[in-house]
Amino acid sequence: MKGMKRVKRTLVGAGALLAAGTTAGAAQTDPAVGWDHLWSEVLIDITVIGVVFGVAALWMLFKYRARSPADVGRGPKLSGTQAVAWALIPAAIFMADDFFLSAKGWTLWNVYRKVPANALEIRVTGRMWMWEFDYGEGVVVSAAPNSEETVKVPADRPVVLRMTGEDVVHSFFMPAYRVKEDVMPGRVTYLWFLPRQGTTVATCTEFCGTEHSNMNTKIEAIPEAAFEAWLANQKKAAQTTATSDHKA
Ligand SMILES: [Cu+2]
Numbered sequence: 001m002k003g004m005k006r007v008k009r010t011l012v013g014a015g016a017l018l019a020a021g022t023t024a025g026a027a028q029t030d031p032a033v034g035w036d037h038l039w040s041e042v043l044i045d046i047t048v049i050g051v052v053f054g055v056a057a058l059w060m061l062f063k064y065r066a067r068s069p070a071d072v073g074r075g076p077k078l079s080g081t082q083a084v085a086w087a088l089i090p091a092a093i094f095m096a097d098d099f100f101l102s103a104k105g106w107t108l109w110n111v112y113r114k115v116p117a118n119a120l121e122i123r124v125t126g127r128m129w130m131w132e133f134d135y136g137e138g139v140v141v142s143a144a145p146n147s148e149e150t151v152k153v154p155a156d157r158p159v160v161l162r163m164t165g166e167d168v169v170h171s172f173f174m175p176a177y178r179v180k181e182d183v184m185p186g187r188v189t190y191l192w193f194l195p196r197q198g199t200t201v202a203t204c205t206e207f208c209g210t211e212h213s214n215m216n217t218k219i220e221a222i223p224e225a226a227f228e229a230w231l232a233n234q235k236k237a238a239q240t241t242a243t244s245d246h247k248a
Contacts, residue, residue, distance in 0.1 A: 029158070030194040031112040032178040038104055045097050053090070112179075115192045119158040126163065126170035126183040126204065129211035135231060138238030143217030150220035154227035155197040164188050171206035174219065180205060195221035 066072055078086065123134040133141040133151050141151050153159045163172055163183045173180040177193035177200065203216035222230070 029116070031108055032176075032193065034108045034111065035178040038101070038108060041104070042101060045101070049093065049097070112192075115160045115190065116158040119160040119192055120154060121160050121162060122153075124161045124163040124172065124183070125166060126172065126215075127166040128168065128209050129204075129215040131172070131202065131204075131215065131217055135234070137235045138242060139231065139234040145211060145214035145216075147217075150199060150218040151202070152227055152230055153195045153219060153221050154224040155195050155221040157224055158192050158194050160190055160192040162188050162190050168208050169206050170204045170208050170215070172202060173205035174200060174202045176200035182206065195219070197221050197223065 064075055121136075123136075125132040125134070129145055131143045131151075133143065135141070141149065143149060143151060161172065161181075163181065164187065165183045165185045167185065170183040171180060172183050172191065174193060177195075179191045179193050181189050181191040183189060183206075199218050199220045201216055202219050204212055206212075208215065
């Protein structure tokens, strides 16, 4: 009875923990932070496992070393149970950790693929060899190779990029935000990220021709109010140009 109670309590505890994990997942607004956590977790796990097995191997090397030339070939044999346990226990430990990390990765991936409702949408076109950013209403920023022009985004507001290509396969990569997605003709792919104030780099990461390495641009995240003011100005300018073009 006591045992059953304990099992029940453990199950309830595990359930609560899982539920807490799910809520934390839902509240997660920046997948980049989640990817970093997951990566350090992978590193910690493989280090711990590596050290444990390394120490065990060294200990056995020492314990079962040959003490005299006559010892060679007379090492102790493992029993059937020992042999099976030696294979299964480490495999179970590795698999448990693998499943645990993949479950976390899968949860995070789903957060990453679900665009937040309040995201600002920018349409991106990739072509040999530049990126173009379309904010709508005639506001287009062309990031020509090596230009000093930055692509502005609002800090702390999610931004979704809907991307397509005009010629060959490109890949849009923002290392600082841990996001990368292929860009190709005939299809619209997407990614979203949560800008942090400051300037970072976006670059093409699919070899697309001789100028591929120049296909990069600076992404500048500025406070949202400043961004809104900038965008409103750009829209006004775009409208004026359109009207004067029309008159001409
Ligand atoms: Cu490219």
